[in-house]
Amino acid sequence: MKEATIEKLCEKLVDSYKEKFPHNPSGVLRLHIDRATAKGKSQEDAVVDLCGQAGIEVPEKVTGKLPKSFPEREKKAVEEETFLHKGMTDSEYQACMNGLGLLEGEEIRLQYVCFRHLASPPSLWDGKRRRESKKGLLVFTHDDMIFMQQEGAWSSNYGQALRFPVEQVSGVVSGGTLIKHIRVLVGTSGSSEQHEFINFESTYGEQSIHEVRREIEKLLKGVRQEKKRLAQEALARGTIPAMIFCKFCGTRNKSDRSHCANCGAPLD
Numbered sequence: 001m002k003e004a005t006i007e008k009l010c011e012k013l014v015d016s017y018k019e020k021f022p023h024n025p026s027g028v029l030r031l032h033i034d035r036a037t038a039k040g041k042s043q044e045d046a047v048v049d050l051c052g053q054a055g056i057e058v059p060e061k062v063t064g065k066l067p068k069s070f071p072e073r074e075k076k077a078v079e080e081e082t083f084l085h086k087g088m089t090d091s092e093y094q095a096c097m098n099g100l101g102l103l104e105g106e107e108i109r110l111q112y113v114c115f116r117h118l119a120s121p122p123s124l125w126d127g128k129r130r131r132e133s134k135k136g137l138l139v140f141t142h143d144d145m146i147f148m149q150q151e152g153a154w155s156s157n158y159g160q161a162l163r164f165p166v167e168q169v170s171g172v173v174s175g176g177t178l179i180k181h182i183r184v185l186v187g188t189s190g191s192s193e194q195h196e197f198i199n200f201e202s203t204y205g206e207q208s209i210h211e212v213r214r215e216i217e218k219l220l221k222g223v224r225q226e227k228k229r230l231a232q233e234a235l236a237r238g239t240i241p242a243m244i245f246c247k248f249c250g251t252r253n254k255s256d257r258s259h260c261a262n263c264g265a266p267l268d
Helices: 006-020 025-038 043-054 069-073 075-084 090-099 209-237
Strands: 003-005 061-063 108-119 131-141 144-150 158-165 169-175 181-186 193-198 243-245 252-254
Touching (some): 025 043, 090 144, 131 158, 131 209, 169 209
Antiparallel strands (some): 108 193, 131 144, 169 181, 243 252
């Protein structure tokens, strides 16, 4: 009779989760086990059920207990994973990750489950534009600001609704009395676009809306400083990269431009 230990099954589950949840496979597994035990199952039964869902063969005889080191080692990761998924299911989050389209080496620095507040197209009945909210995941990498937007109120599909180089973000403001919001200004002064985000579900009880704004501003400042440093080093070496970063505002420009597309400063 074939047999296996719970520890071995956990190892197989983690290997399986590495493909589906590469950002934190062990943490997601711990989260799924905790959800099952909250419904009355033992940890061991939860592992067996999860193996079945993942298509992992489970022998007739299963022995052992969940390793004590497993929950302790991943405790912090589990807390972070639970925080991240407030307002979004695992499948929704994974759909967002699959559609981000990050370039090689591009890293996620900040991410928030929230709603994009925008004006709807004019009504066919009265021609009026109304405000509507679209659920999604707001992501900041060291290169881009991306909003993965839900495609339909009950859909688990998400697509890119916004994508801007972070150096084009010219301002971030926070406020609101009843509905707390973050407004991101993109573009140069006088011709900038404004994008409003509300209901930051992943931060409820953890951060105020002003703390979220300060976190975004800190990231943007660091990214701009790094890009300016790289641009200045390239100029000092006398090299002409395919993309030139403005030494004043950090905006990336095509190498055939003489002036920055964002601030107008000379690129030579």
